[in-house]
Amino acid sequence: MKVLEMKNIRKSFGSDDVLKDISLSVNKGEVVAIIGSSGSGKSTLIRCAVNLEKIDFGEIKYDDLILAETRNDEVIYAKAENYKLINNKYGMVFQNFNLFPNLSVYENISLALKLVQKKDKKEIDNIVENLIEKMNLQGKEKAYPYSLSGGQKQRVSIARTLAMNPEIIFFDEPTSALDPELTQEVLKAIKALAKENTTMVIVTHEMEFAKEIADRVIFMDNGYIVEEGAPEEVLVNPKNERTKNFLNLK
Numbered sequence: 001m002k003v004l005e006m007k008n009i010r011k012s013f014g015s016d017d018v019l020k021d022i023s024l025s026v027n028k029g030e031v032v033a034i035i036g037s038s039g040s041g042k043s044t045l046i047r048c049a050v051n052l053e054k055i056d057f058g059e060i061k062y063d064d065l066i067l068a069e070t071r072n073d074e075v076i077y078a079k080a081e082n083y084k085l086i087n088n089k090y091g092m093v094f095q096n097f098n099l100f101p102n103l104s105v106y107e108n109i110s111l112a113l114k115l116v117q118k119k120d121k122k123e124i125d126n127i128v129e130n131l132i133e134k135m136n137l138q139g140k141e142k143a144y145p146y147s148l149s150g151g152q153k154q155r156v157s158i159a160r161t162l163a164m165n166p167e168i169i170f171f172d173e174p175t176s177a178l179d180p181e182l183t184q185e186v187l188k189a190i191k192a193l194a195k196e197n198t199t200m201v202i203v204t205h206e207m208e209f210a211k212e213i214a215d216r217v218i219f220m221d222n223g224y225i226v227e228e229g230a231p232e233e234v235l236v237n238p239k240n241e242r243t244k245n246f247l248n249l250k
């Protein structure tokens with residue numbers, strides 16, 4: 001079953017054509033890694049998927065719900081009442097954590113459960129407690145983001161995303177703001193999610209991680225998907241010259 005389907009996506013910033021006819025679909029339980037050089041459009045692609053950027057052409061669908069489609073060259077976005085349903089389908093984890101600095105770890109994780117999902121305190125406590133354990137953050141409930149390491153901040157950010165129980169989670173270079181040892185603890189947390197068959201799309205520069213975790217690897221270059229396939233195909237025996245160059249496999 002397809003959770004996400006993006007078809008013929010085009011996106012420009014002024015005269016800069018950043019996405020040039022990209023199609024991507026993700027099945028339930030699948031882990032897709034997106035790799036490619038700086039500026040190839042990876043972040044823009046997932047920012048379009050989660051409606052942080054508007055597309056110029058194409059279609060974006062979650063299950064049967066249409067977020068955006070193109071009719072007569074005009075992109076039409078879902079109406080507000082449908083948008084709420086679609087918005088619940090996905091979560092996003094950012095490079096720079098995007099935590100609320102004035103809220104504790106507990107409050108960061110629980111805020112949307114309280115305000116958006118309007119769950120009662122007991123249920124929220126239960127969910128947060130489970131996520132704290134899952135992300136190995138025991139004892140940090142009352143801590144504020146400034147007092148946490150980068151790796152802990154990113155694990156809080158992942159917990160906050162998991163709290164909403166999305167069907168698919170997008171990660172935009174989740175470890176690129178972290179030192180190597182903190183990178184490993186975050187990658188370990190993401191690997192644990194993959195073991196539980198969490199559907200994920202991960203933009204990453206960590207090739208070993210991509211090899212280990214991904215069911216499918218997508219190589220993007222200059223606004224196109226140039227090569228796509230199993231990790232051992234794309235990352236070990238790529239067919240495309242541009243993929244080989246990127247991976248230094250000449």
Ligand SMILES: Nc1ncnc2c1ncn2[C@@H]1O[C@H](COP(=O)(O)OP(=O)(O)OP(=O)(O)O)[C@@H](O)[C@H]1O
Pocket residue numbers: 013016018036037038039040041042043044045
């Ligand atoms: N909001 C914006 N306004 C103008 N140009 C933008 C905007 N966002 C991205 N771009 C441009 O789009 C291109 C693709 O950027 P994007 O961040 O998607 O690449 P990327 O593959 O994720 O790169 P990196 O690995 O460096 O994060 C770049 O040339 C960038 O300057």
